[in-house]
Amino acid sequence: MEASITLKNVSKHYKKKYVLSGLTVGIEKGSTFAIIGRNGAGKSTLLRILSTILEPDNGTVYISGKEISKNLRDIKKIVAYLPDHDIHDPWLTGGENLRKRAAYLGIKTEEFQEKVMPLVEMFHLEKELSDYPVTYSRGVKRRLDIVQVLMGNPEVIILDEPTMGLDYLVRTILFKYILKHKGEKTFVLSSNEFSEIQTIADRWIVLDHGQIRFDGTLENMVAQIELPFFGNIEFQHGGSHLTKSLEHVPEIKEVRDLGKTVQIVTDNVLDFVSVLKKINLDDVLSIFGSSIHIEEFLNKLNVDEDF
Amino acid sequence: MENVFEIILSEIKPKSLRAGLAILTNILTTALLYLVFITGLGQLLPRIQFINIGLWILPGIAAYIVSAVAFNLSLRDLYHYSFNSGLIDQIQSTPLLTYQVYFLKSLIILIKSGGHLILTSVVLLIISGVRVHFINLILFWLYLILGLIFISQFGVISGILAAKLKIRSEFVIIFVMALFMLCGVIVPSSEYPGLLGIMIRYFPVTVLFEGGRDLMLGGNISGIYLIYVAGFSIVSYFIAFFIFRQWTRR
Numbered sequence: 388m389e390a391s392i393t394l395k396n397v398s399k400h401y402k403k404k405y406v407l408s409g410l411t412v413g414i415e416k417g418s419t420f421a422i423i424g425r426n427g428a429g430k431s432t433l434l435r436i437l438s439t440i441l442e443p444d445n446g447t448v449y450i451s452g453k454e455i456s457k458n459l460r461d462i463k464k465i466v467a468y469l470p471d472h473d474i475h476d477p478w479l480t481g482g483e484n485l486r487k488r489a490a491y492l493g494i495k496t497e498e499f500q501e502k503v504m505p506l507v508e509m510f511h512l513e514k515e516l517s518d519y520p521v522t523y524s525r526g527v528k529r530r531l532d533i534v535q536v537l538m539g540n541p542e543v544i545i546l547d548e549p550t551m552g553l554d555y556l557v558r559t560i561l562f563k564y565i566l567k568h569k570g571e572k573t574f575v576l577s578s579n580e581f582s583e584i585q586t587i588a589d590r591w592i593v594l595d596h597g598q599i600r601f602d603g604t605l606e607n608m609v610a611q612i613e614l615p616f617f618g619n620i621e622f623q624h625g626g627s628h629l630t631k632s633l634e635h636v637p638e639i640k641e642v643r644d645l646g647k648t649v650q651i652v653t654d655n656v657l658d659f660v661s662v663l664k665k666i667n668l669d670d671v672l673s674i675f676g677s678s679i680h681i682e683e684f685l686n687k688l689n690v691d692e693d694f
Numbered sequence: 695m696e697n698v699f700e701i702i703l704s705e706i707k708p709k710s711l712r713a714g715l716a717i718l719t720n721i722l723t724t725a726l727l728y729l730v731f732i733t734g735l736g737q738l739l740p741r742i743q744f745i746n747i748g749l750w751i752l753p754g755i756a757a758y759i760v761s762a763v764a765f766n767l768s769l770r771d772l773y774h775y776s777f778n779s780g781l782i783d784q785i786q787s788t789p790l791l792t793y794q795v796y797f798l799k800s801l802i803i804l805i806k807s808g809g810h811l812i813l814t815s816v817v818l819l820i821i822s823g824v825r826v827h828f829i830n831l832i833l834f835w836l837y838l839i840l841g842l843i844f845i846s847q848f849g850v851i852s853g854i855l856a857a858k859l860k861i862r863s864e865f866v867i868i869f870v871m872a873l874f875m876l877c878g879v880i881v882p883s884s885e886y887p888g889l890l891g892i893m894i895r896y897f898p899v900t901v902l903f904e905g906g907r908d909l910m911l912g913g914n915i916s917g918i919y920l921i922y923v924a925g926f927s928i929v930s931y932f933i934a935f936f937i938f939r940q941w942t943r944r
Contacts, residue, residue, distance in 0.1 A: 491701055
């Protein structure tokens with residue numbers, strides 16, 4: 388497959404401390420690529436380098452076959468970046484923020500309705516546009532920033548902890564957007580939770596102290612390290628009727644009745660997916676996987692390396 | 695930069711209430727300074743260097759107010775960006791390069807300050823009843839706008855340094871306002887003795903204020919003054935841009 392992003396031996400340090408150390412990785416065009424790691428693992432630094440905001444100390448980064456440092460103007464046109472913090476002006480209303488960003492992106496005033504408003508509607512922001520962000524909840528602020536990032540129709544979309552503060556509904560809308568544009572746009576996401584992005588990422592790397600500790604797919608990961616998966620299924624009228632019937636399903640290690648939610652523990656996420664296929668989902672409100680935790684995964688890797 | 699006009703409009707945000715307040719504040723400030731330095735001081739000191747005090751201080755007040763506006767706009771803008779770091783990302787993650795972003799920011803501050811310059815000058819001329827040649831007024835405005843480039847760059851540099859050193863912007867403003875007052879607004883720089891006099895005479899703000907006075911009152915200016923202000927504006931622009939560029943990469 389054609390590479391959208393290529394990093395060759397990329398390093399970055401702050402005050403003599405290496406935040407990224409000799410990273411080499413390729414990201415396929417049109418894929419969804421996830422970067423996972425603890426806080427301080429180097430995820431945000433890597434994303435800021437990919438978004439052209441930060442320059443690496445060593446190494447080269449190519450986006451769409453062009454070296455960033457030599458083609459900054461062209462690359463900035465196709466890359467959009469959502470940091471892990473707010474990117475709106477608190478002194479402007481939501482609508483003014485979008486118009487300001489649109490002006491910077493080269494979207495003409497007459498094109499605003501056609502190019503920006505569909506995203507505003509998609510992320511349910513119509514009612515908030517005339518208010519100032521100080522009156523917004525955390526989730527609404529995040530939605531405003533996501534719209535700002537997506538409005539330029541970029542080819543490469545870099546999202547640093549995109550679901551931070553988002554409720555289940557908006558998270559689903561964002562994931563649907565990502566799935567809809569799979570193959571067409573390249574998404575690079577970061578998170579410190581596997582569960583958040585395991586359903587949409589094609590491939591991921593695990594960063595630890597600025598180095599890649601794992602690079603592969605969900606299947607690779609499950610094959611490499613067995614960790615239990617905790618799947619929560621929320622039912623409209625309670626799931627206690629399921630608790631007993633599920634106890635004999637071979638993939639399930641344990642079933643916990645949590646009132647309206649049933650928690651199912653399996654060996655891995657693939658087993659949980661096969662359990663889902665056996666359940667009547669008509670009464671289901673939401674499904675949420677609180678699977679492999681980053682700490683557990685890194686600890687497992689460390690133990691394996693020690694052996 | 696296809697959308698320069700749209701970008702400037704979105705940044706200036708011409709809202710009727712905000713614009714009205716800015717205009718009102720400018721008129722009141724201009725009138726108060728006129729009251730103190732021309733009406734009040736004029737009772738005790740009718741002439742400075744054989745020139746009627748009204749004529750003498752009028753360009754000084756206009757230059758002082760507009761320099762204060764330009765400096766404060768740059769400083770507060772930097773503080774605003776410093777304490778809302780996402781704002782830099784909001785702009786940096788667009789197709790614009792850093793030098794384009796910086797040029798636009800400087801241009802926007804210059805447009806806002808230029809608006810205040812015209813307003814202050816017109817208000818002063820109306821309330822003082824002084825008549826100056828229209829060409830002299832235009833030359834005064836153009837010269838001041840050239841000088842406002844370095845004043846606003848001075849604001850950018852001060853803003854970055856003050857934010858890094860965690861100094862509150864109010865302290866910077868108090869100091870700079872006093873410094874500007876020293877630069878020939880009322881007392882001619884030639885009256886200061888010794889080393890202090892030399893330092894004040896060649897300080898770029900003094901050259902700007904006193905050159906502006908020469909232009910408004912006589913329509914002439916020393917070529918050295920013009921080259922000095924233009925050169926200082928160009929050099930300070932590039933120095934401030936370099937510091938801004940480093941700062942945004944922090």
